[in-house]
Amino acid sequence: MRILDKKSVSRRSFLKGGTATALGLSIVGNLVLGKSSAWAASFNNIGGDDGATLVQMARDIFPHDHLADKYYAKVIEGYNAAAKKDAGLKKMIQSELKKINAASKAKYGRDYKNINRELERVNILKANTSSPLFSKLRGDLVTGLYNNQEVWPKFGYEGASADKGGYINRGYNDINWLEKA
Amino acid sequence: MAKFNKNDDSLVVIIGSGAGGGTLGYELAKKGVKSVILEAGARHEIKDFSNDEWGMFGQISWLDKRTTSGDWRVATDFGGLPSWIVKAVGGSTVHWAGASLRFQDHEWKAKSNYGNVKGASLLDWPINGKEMAPYYAKAENEMGTTGTNGIERLPGNNNYKVFEAGAKKIGYKKVHTGNMSINSKPRDGRIACQQIGFCFQGCKSGAKWSTLYSSIPKGEKTGNLEVRPNSHVLRIEHDKSGKVTGVVYKDKDGNTQVQKARVVAVAGNSIESPRILLNSESNMFKNGLGNSSGEVGKNYMRHMTGSVYSIFEKPVYMYRGTTMAGIVQDESVHNPKRGFVGGYELETLSLGLPFMAAFLDPGQWGREFAGAMEKYDHMAGLWIVGEDMPQSSNRVTLSDQKDQYGMRAPNVHYSDHPNDIAMRSHAFKQARKMYNAVGATRVIETPPYPSTHNLGTNRMSAKAKDGVVNKHGQSWDVKNLFVSDGSQFTTGAAENPTLTIVALAIRQADYIAKQMSSKAI
Numbered sequence: 001m002r003i004l005d006k007k008s009v010s011r012r013s014f015l016k017g018g019t020a021t022a023l024g025l026s027i028v029g030n031l032v033l034g035k036s037s038a039w040a041a042s043f044n045n046i047g048g049d050d051g052a053t054l055v056q057m058a059r060d061i062f063p064h065d066h067l068a069d070k071y072y073a074k075v076i077e078g079y080n081a082a083a084k085k086d087a088g089l090k091k092m093i094q095s096e097l098k099k100i101n102a103a104s105k106a107k108y109g110r111d112y113k114n115i116n117r118e119l120e121r122v123n124i125l126k127a128n129t130s131s132p133l134f135s136k137l138r139g140d141l142v143t144g145l146y147n148n149q150e151v152w153p154k155f156g157y158e159g160a161s162a163d164k165g166g167y168i169n170r171g172y173n174d175i176n177w178l179e180k181a
Numbered sequence: 182m183a184k185f186n187k188n189d190d191s192l193v194v195i196i197g198s199g200a201g202g203g204t205l206g207y208e209l210a211k212k213g214v215k216s217v218i219l220e221a222g223a224r225h226e227i228k229d230f231s232n233d234e235w236g237m238f239g240q241i242s243w244l245d246k247r248t249t250s251g252d253w254r255v256a257t258d259f260g261g262l263p264s265w266i267v268k269a270v271g272g273s274t275v276h277w278a279g280a281s282l283r284f285q286d287h288e289w290k291a292k293s294n295y296g297n298v299k300g301a302s303l304l305d306w307p308i309n310g311k312e313m314a315p316y317y318a319k320a321e322n323e324m325g326t327t328g329t330n331g332i333e334r335l336p337g338n339n340n341y342k343v344f345e346a347g348a349k350k351i352g353y354k355k356v357h358t359g360n361m362s363i364n365s366k367p368r369d370g371r372i373a374c375q376q377i378g379f380c381f382q383g384c385k386s387g388a389k390w391s392t393l394y395s396s397i398p399k400g401e402k403t404g405n406l407e408v409r410p411n412s413h414v415l416r417i418e419h420d421k422s423g424k425v426t427g428v429v430y431k432d433k434d435g436n437t438q439v440q441k442a443r444v445v446a447v448a449g450n451s452i453e454s455p456r457i458l459l460n461s462e463s464n465m466f467k468n469g470l471g472n473s474s475g476e477v478g479k480n481y482m483r484h485m486t487g488s489v490y491s492i493f494e495k496p497v498y499m500y501r502g503t504t505m506a507g508i509v510q511d512e513s514v515h516n517p518k519r520g521f522v523g524g525y526e527l528e529t530l531s532l533g534l535p536f537m538a539a540f541l542d543p544g545q546w547g548r549e550f551a552g553a554m555e556k557y558d559h560m561a562g563l564w565i566v567g568e569d570m571p572q573s574s575n576r577v578t579l580s581d582q583k584d585q586y587g588m589r590a591p592n593v594h595y596s597d598h599p600n601d602i603a604m605r606s607h608a609f610k611q612a613r614k615m616y617n618a619v620g621a622t623r624v625i626e627t628p629p630y631p632s633t634h635n636l637g638t639n640r641m642s643a644k645a646k647d648g649v650v651n652k653h654g655q656s657w658d659v660k661n662l663f664v665s666d667g668s669q670f671t672t673g674a675a676e677n678p679t680l681t682i683v684a685l686a687i688r689q690a691d692y693i694a695k696q697m698s699s700k701a702i
Binding site for chain 1: 231232233234235336337338339341342343346374375376377378379385386495496497498500501502533534535537538539544546547548550551554555557558559619
């Protein structure tokens, strides 16, 4: 059976050797910079704190521990870009996050993104599913996260196949673990 | 290729180029009857297709203004998208899966065989299996259906192998890769299936039959068929005698045009077809064209559907290969001991990761959902397609909202009948048994998608008061007006409808040609 390596990107990089240094640097980079300050530059319109809160919310909506923050942040970067021209969006994000942070403070004594337990953050989200921000974020993530071709290999999805001749010679019927009937 | 004059009133004007309209145009062309097909969408050829779920969705889907109501979950999750059908030359034969099943004899006579079902508006079709058999044979030959005409069935992919093993383990006998209008060997100028997957995104190899690159080009070659894309029909016109005379449409530049006609055939799928008739109201036809019975738009059916996705310890890669080549037919019989009338088919199905995220459990979030998505490559999937009960309250009406041309948009109202709910629950239970028998670690019941099988809104009836068209799909009220798509279905049966739509269109072409030559129309 042709099994996909879901970590293929980084492993191939290491095998090739060439990009190992760059990868190492980015890991160090993330360790050095705190989350909020790392986002500050890319969220110039909505602000670093709100940006980081949205990234955390995005992860809590579709929590995949094997996905780096950057895949969630891509959707939020879209909001940041749109907020530049769309004052209504910016205002909605700000006012809704204010409510979510207030609820977080009331229940757990700190802002949403500073609550450490996922279970507790999810409790806050559950109480706010009627928020227009929640439904927008959830809806946008369906395509923004799962239609991002960069995440497909991490879910074992190969995407387009016609350009590779389909699967007729690439394992459409190679399952080998079923018991013989 | 023919190009007809808009003032030519000798033509058959066909609205829509899918399984019904595309077939009718081709069949008429073979007989020397000239027709023009007005297609609302653009012409996207095979080279324009991509293996990209959302990309193709945006490119070919019917996304015009629509509203929904009723208790079906589609109204909540996809309120503006009651159906997932195609607006392009070829219609929904561009994105169909290829399953080509004949109705069973008892299904032509649902009312007689099922009896009075409370709340259902069941009727017998005015035709039967014996009358349809020769037309089914012609359709299967034209479409190159596997399992017929000596055409061997497709090989099973991984998703099928899991499905088959589970089905056999729980005792199902009628298990195979289906009767599919997808070439297993080169045939009719089209190559064999390359197991690409992405059957729903337009077949890149052309192995799957579609009017787009099968019937329509053949029809065009005769010089008797013109397909006019980007021609969005607004209404049908008639004269003082009540005969239809032409069709008003918007061309690609948004200009209003009128195409004169001797005969008009409506084949715009079961939401647009009744909508066009309702929007064609006049002083003579106050309730809409051909609607003296009041049945136009009523009895909307969409099949009892649902999906089951099961997760296994080891990978499946269900997306590799033909999307729907796999079927269990043991439950398609009528056996009321199960607690419902009619039956259902189980068919293999897969979605790509992007569509899975949208449809697995719409609106869900959190670890339960994300955990299932993380096992996407370990999933096997199937689709349930069963006979739903016609109900006169399930219907297409004109909403107060307007489309891009200022015409009243359709509202699609649907609520499950108790029979539909009982059947779905039985099917979910059986599918769960199948997958558990081969070691599923988690089984997920997925609610119906936006409708792909839209049926019944201009139904055929033996009596004028019970339906919209007679046994030839001819309007009871207007003799040169025909309905040529799935909206003429009296009942839905358990089978995917395309083969029956094609067979009915072939039969109707015979009738129209005869009626024209005898000057009856």
